Amino acid sequence: MKPTGRATIADVAEAAGVSKATVSRFFNHRERLLSPDIAARVEVAIAKLGYSPSPMAQALSHGRSRLVGLIVADITNPYSVAVLRGAEKACQDAGYLVMLFNLGNESEREREAIDALAGYQVDGFILNTLGRGSNVVDAVTLHGKPAVLVDRRHAGMHTDFVSLDNDAAMAATCGHLVEGGYRELLYVTEPQKGVSSRRERTAAFGTCVAAHEPRVAGEVFESVEGETDALDEALRALRRRARRGRRAAVVAGNAVVTLRIAQAMARLGWQFGADLGFVGFDDPEWASLIGPGLSTVAQPTDAIGRAAATCLIERLRGLDAPARQLLLPGELVVRGSSRVVSRRAPHEGR
Numbered sequence: 001m002k003p004t005g006r007a008t009i010a011d012v013a014e015a016a017g018v019s020k021a022t023v024s025r026f027f028n029h030r031e032r033l034l035s036p037d038i039a040a041r042v043e044v045a046i047a048k049l050g051y052s053p054s055p056m057a058q059a060l061s062h063g064r065s066r067l068v069g070l071i072v073a074d075i076t077n078p079y080s081v082a083v084l085r086g087a088e089k090a091c092q093d094a095g096y097l098v099m100l101f102n103l104g105n106e107s108e109r110e111r112e113a114i115d116a117l118a119g120y121q122v123d124g125f126i127l128n129t130l131g132r133g134s135n136v137v138d139a140v141t142l143h144g145k146p147a148v149l150v151d152r153r154h155a156g157m158h159t160d161f162v163s164l165d166n167d168a169a170m171a172a173t174c175g176h177l178v179e180g181g182y183r184e185l186l187y188v189t190e191p192q193k194g195v196s197s198r199r200e201r202t203a204a205f206g207t208c209v210a211a212h213e214p215r216v217a218g219e220v221f222e223s224v225e226g227e228t229d230a231l232d233e234a235l236r237a238l239r240r241r242a243r244r245g246r247r248a249a250v251v252a253g254n255a256v257v258t259l260r261i262a263q264a265m266a267r268l269g270w271q272f273g274a275d276l277g278f279v280g281f282d283d284p285e286w287a288s289l290i291g292p293g294l295s296t297v298a299q300p301t302d303a304i305g306r307a308a309a310t311c312l313i314e315r316l317r318g319l320d321a322p323a324r325q326l327l328l329p330g331e332l333v334v335r336g337s338s339r340v341v342s343r344r345a346p347h348e349g350r
Helices: 009-016 020-027 036-049 055-061 078-093 107-119 135-143 166-179 196-212 228-242 255-268 285-289 301-316
Strands: 067-072 097-102 124-128 147-150 160-164 182-189 217-222 247-252 277-281 295-298 325-328 331-333
Touching: 009 020, 009 036, 020 036, 067 078, 067 107, 078 097, 078 124, 078 301, 097 107, 107 135, 124 301, 147 301, 160 166, 160 301, 166 182, 166 196, 166 247, 166 277, 166 295, 166 331, 182 196, 182 228, 182 255, 196 217, 217 228, 228 247, 228 255, 247 255, 255 277, 301 325
Parallel strands: 067 097, 067 124, 124 147, 147 160, 160 325, 182 217, 182 247, 247 277, 277 295
Antiparallel strands: 295 331
């Protein structure tokens, strides 16, 4: 009698009058170990019961799960979502599925995430985590699985790394602003501590400013979530420096900071392009809708995700080579916020 629930390998074995090991041999394409009569009985039982083997069980029987664990710092960040899409496409093309763990920007969950995904027998990890502390390094070492880092490095972790070429992207950004006549620059970033990509962009900004001194001056401001007054004052100070006849512009470290600056500009009653020039890292869909359009550095997020997945899959297929670093070029998308505009009398806002 056909079982009322989903058929199991035991049900197939009972219906065919054979052992579970015999059914397993059939599914593992070892029919040569079975007589034609037994193989036919198993095939009939499978059709009668509508049985299909668990892909996970089949993969584990070969010592692999065909699962890739992807850990992201913050799934609400458009960058993480875009990288996830690229990685998922590349994994799917190679016959792998992605399991996602979102840290919610809680660094203490990094070890928990790796341990949890390792419990599902993932074959390897793609890590876009916070990059703080030794939890990730220790956990990956403990589980002995290959890993690829995306965007953020981990001290002491020597593995494949995929990211935007921050130095080149910042050089293009500063060069564009200087050519447009901007002489007072302000780089606004989220707090740099423990996050390698933020430190790299800040350092690259300093290098760019130094290359154009003394005609160009630049400062760095760390924007903390919720501290709106401090950001407003940093923008006012930039405008005061620009009163000496020097055009001023802001560079935002990522889309989160771009949104904060847009909110600050609205509070101050200022306009992008007219009162302050602007270029931001990341190119969210809404960038073209604010003011005259916000100039941005578009990251090749799909390519970054695909490259990270490809690096990992190559390792899973046996590649034994020194750790690789893939730095992909960004694209400077120029819109109204950084184009040369006709001068008009500035206003202070409040």
